[in-house]
Amino acid sequence: xxxxxxxxxxxxxxxxxxxxxxxxxxxxxxxxxxxxxxxxxxxxxxxxxxxxxxxxxxxxxxxxxxxxxxxxxxxxxxxxxxxxxxxxxxxxxxxxxxxxxxxxxxxxx
Amino acid sequence: xxxxxxxxxxxxxxxxxxxxxxxxxxxxxxxxxxxxxxxxxxxxxxxxxxxxxxxxxxxxxxxxxxxxxxxxxxxxxxxxxxxxxxxxxxxxxxxxxxxxxxxxxxxxxxxxx
Numbered sequence: 001x002x003x004x005x006x007x008x009x010x011x012x013x014x015x016x017x018x019x020x021x022x023x024x025x026x027x028x029x030x031x032x033x034x035x036x037x038x039x040x041x042x043x044x045x046x047x048x049x050x051x052x053x054x055x056x057x058x059x060x061x062x063x064x065x066x067x068x069x070x071x072x073x074x075x076x077x078x079x080x081x082x083x084x085x086x087x088x089x090x091x092x093x094x095x096x097x098x099x100x101x102x103x104x105x106x107x108x109x
Numbered sequence: 110x111x112x113x114x115x116x117x118x119x120x121x122x123x124x125x126x127x128x129x130x131x132x133x134x135x136x137x138x139x140x141x142x143x144x145x146x147x148x149x150x151x152x153x154x155x156x157x158x159x160x161x162x163x164x165x166x167x168x169x170x171x172x173x174x175x176x177x178x179x180x181x182x183x184x185x186x187x188x189x190x191x192x193x194x195x196x197x198x199x200x201x202x203x204x205x206x207x208x209x210x211x212x213x214x215x216x217x218x219x220x221x222x
Contacts, residue, residue, distance in 0.1 A: 034209065043213045045213065048211075049209055068141075093207065094165070095140070095157055095207055096165040098154065098160070099152035099154070101151030
């Protein structure tokens, strides 16, 4: 069965430090991986998807099929990055998205 | 606001009762998804409707049911409520059925006492 694991419930880093939010998945086929973000008092929204291979708000994520990981990274954290981050997976040609349990990122000034 | 709307924002009810949560998708979106978020778990996918028909099912209990109406709004019915049903219930919508980006509503917080 498909599963998305985010091992850290809370990650606290200082402003300017690098950030890495971990995500591992289990799926035998070719999944689509996403990161969603929820800022304080805002709605959950898509941050990025692995297919686009783009950098959004300084964040990047590389799909590593060998390690079945899709970690989210940013070289220099900013205070406005504080939010709840969810890793998500979708089977190819399917509509259902499976979310991880989320990691709360807190950036200390 | 042309985004996803959900009513009510908060709902407090007793065990054994039945409630209905309502969701209106973004204008033009045909798919509606329901998710449950409880304290100890992440977002759990419940069910998806596309243009009035059930499209995908997740971990939805038999006590829960949903439907999508001709005007595309959707309702999630929760019956024989238990304390463990207390959670945030999110609705999301997308244009089609395979869209990767889902647009989320603000959620309905259900408290069962």
